[in-house]
Amino acid sequence: MENVSALQRTAGKKPWHKKLMDGFDNSNLFPYCLIIPVLLFFIIWNLIPTLWMIGMSFYNYAFTTGAPEKFNGISNLIDIMNNDTVWGNLGRTFTWVLATTGIETVLGILLAFLFWNSAKLPGRRLALTLLFTPMLIAPASVGAFFKLLYEPDFGVINYLLSLFGIAKINFLGDLKWAFPAVTLVDVWMWTPFMILITLAALGSVPKAELEAAEIDRLPWTKRLVHIIWPYGKFVLMLGILLRTIDSFKTMDLIFMLTRGGPGNTTELVAIGLYRKAFEGFTMGWSSTLAVILLFIAIAFTSVYLYILNLSNAEKE
Amino acid sequence: MHKGFKTTLYHIILWIVALIFFAPVFWIILSAFKTKDQILSIPPKWFFTPTLANFVDLFTRPNVGTYIRNSLLISAIAVLIALVVSFLAAYAFSRFKLKSTSLIMFFLLSIRMVPAAASVIPVFLMYVALGWKDTYPGMTLFYAMFSIPFSVWILKGFVDGVSERFDETGLVNGGSRLHVLFDVVLPQVRPGLVAAFIFNMVFVWNEYMFNYIIGGKTTTTVPVALVTWMLNQGGVDWTFMASLTVVFMIPPILAVYFFQKYLLIGMTFGTVRGEI
Structure with a gap:
């Protein structure tokens, strides 16, 4: 008993925030306290809206008509499954992800090897900054200015091509180009x-x-396979994953360049969805498509994480 | 002598590659100092008398200052909130081996993968219902949410790399958990923090769709202003586009220039701490 009161007395001498910290430190709740903020964000901005969206996907709900939402079961889903535009957009999106991520990865790796031993390059910091600028500019600006560059009459690209005697090409207006x-x-x-x-x-x-x-004097190929790959692959795979994710979501850029046209040759699934939701205001239908995209995203991520975990496990 | 020549050639090639990537940006920067006719003239004008009229015009337009201030405030505060939240979570995930760790990490990544148009629909409905649309907290916290997944991933990698002995030593010496967290671990993950800050800042800074949908008159950021103001009296207002784009690209470029070292280390997701 005396010991306890002695402890209490010493505890009482501590400033209040120290006391608070003691309770914090010794409690098993500490780790959970740390993840409370992240969970709050997750619940408010993801879980609740997502559940809302899933609920909405069973309704026929259009903003513009002002009519109350009407439960219509899975007819939105059936409609999407039979919708050729959606399937076309999905297919185009996969081509897009494969093409952009593929080219960017290969080109990025080659150029990075070129820049690898550039420690003594005069003005290296400036050179790398200039090299990185394309990704720092707002896609909205990039879209607008490349539209001008590609323009058949005022565009610099067509002007440069004409110097080589190549006829004008309407790059963004041509189905093929x-x-x-x-x-x-x-x-x-x-x-x-x-x-x-x-x-x-x-x-x-x-x-x-x-x-x-x-x-x-190990040959290059062996260095690549036995030294560089085992150490570098984790970061590289994570980079490819991030690029795949962002490529899947591409929207601003294409929207500014072509708005999905001509025809629908550049309409990706994100753009089609945007059109339906915020130009057509068919919230129920759009929610259904959004739920489908959510599942595709989860499937994609699982496969990637599986691969990442494998390469991580090998390393350890 | 021969080796010196090879090195010089190598360096010249590197600079050429960098300049090729920079060329379109350079063309935009040049455009900002041209008159409208000069921008659209074919063949392109390489030599011209630069004019500052576009920038003068830019800042005399109503609200441009507000848009830039909105962009700065919303993106900086959103990313800072995201970093604090992510750092706490990354520490918990790294040290306490919670059962839910991999599940939460997985969901965090999945959300990032959903196209903006899809993830904005439910948030839009929620914001309209709760009256959060076009409010600063609503906008900022939404962007914070968007910056959390990547930050948690990158910071967990770095906290994993800080030996638990540091924590133990700190605790044994009478420090509190929070002391360990902020005075012992935090300084050692600085490259991760900087990389996460720049990466997310650039994303939020340039983001258009969310601000367009769930923002409004009071919270308009520069990308939305760019798009909505692009069409002015029948034609594209190129001088406005060019000058605003140039002003707007300065902060991220300066950040990458001054924090390049940290950015390169940070992108290793904590697998390396030395110089690259």
Whole structure:
């Protein structure tokens, strides 16, 4: 008893915030206190809206008519499943993700290898900053200005081509050219990101091992397979994952360049959805499509994390 | 001599690559100093008398100052909130091996993958119902949410890299948990914080769709202003576009220039702490 009161007395001498901290420190709740903010954000801005959206997907609800929402079961889902435009957009989105992420990854890796030993480059910091600028500019601006660059009459690109005797091409208005032209802008914008990621990945390879390989005169291919890949792959894979995610979501850029046209040759699923939701105001239908996209996103992420965990497990 | 030549050639090639990527941006910057006719003239004008009229015109337009202030405030506060929240969570995930860790980390990544148009629908409905649409807290907290997933991922990597001995030493020496958290661990994950800050800041800074949908007159940021003001009296207002774009690109470029070292280390997700 005396001991306890002694403890209480000493505890009482501590300033109030120390006392508070003691309760905090010794409690098992501490770790949970740390994740409360993240959970709050998650619940308010994700869980509740998502549940709301799932609920909404069973209704026929259009903003414009002002009519009360009407429960119509899974007819939205059935409508989407039979909607050729949606399927076309989904297919185009996968082509888009594959094309942009693929080109950006390959080009980014090659250029990063080129920049790898650039420590002595005069003005390296400035050179890298200039190299990274494309990804720092608002997609809205990039879209507007590339539209001007591609323009058949006032565009610099067509002017440069005409110097080589090539006839005017309406890049963004031509069914055949629009998709590649938009892809090129995305590649210009995001290859620097893959360069950055690959430079980081190469930086995570221990210098000592590279020097040892240099002394042993290990051939390039072996260095790549046995030293660089095992250390660098985690960061590289994470970079590719991030790029895949953002490529899947591309919206601002294409919206400014072509608004999904001509026809619907550059209409990705995100753009089609935007049209339906905020130009057509069919909230119920759009919610259903959004739920489907959510599931696609979850599936994608699972596969990627599975691969990432594998490469992580190998490392440890 | 031969080796010196090779190095010089190598350096020249590197600069050429950097300049190729920079060329379109350079063209935008040049446009900001041209008159409208010069911007649209073919063949393009490489030599011209630069004019500052576009910038003068830009800042005499109503609300441009407000838009820039909105962009600065919303993105900086959103990312700072996200970093604090993410750092606490990253520490908890890294140290306490909670059962829910991998599940939460997984969901955080999944949300990031949902296209903006899809994730904004429910938030839009919620904001309209609660009256949060076009309010600063509503806008800022939404962007904070959007910056959390990447920040948690990057910071967890860095906290994992800080040995638990630091925590133990701190606690044994009588420090509180929060002391360990903010005075012992935090300084060691600085590259991760900087990288997460820049990466998310650039994203929020340039983001258009969310601000357009769930923002409004009071919270308009520059990208939305760019898009809505682009069409002025029948034609595209190129001088306005160019000058606003140039002003708007300065902060992220300066950030990348001055914090480049941290950015490169930060992007390794904590697998390396030395210089790259």
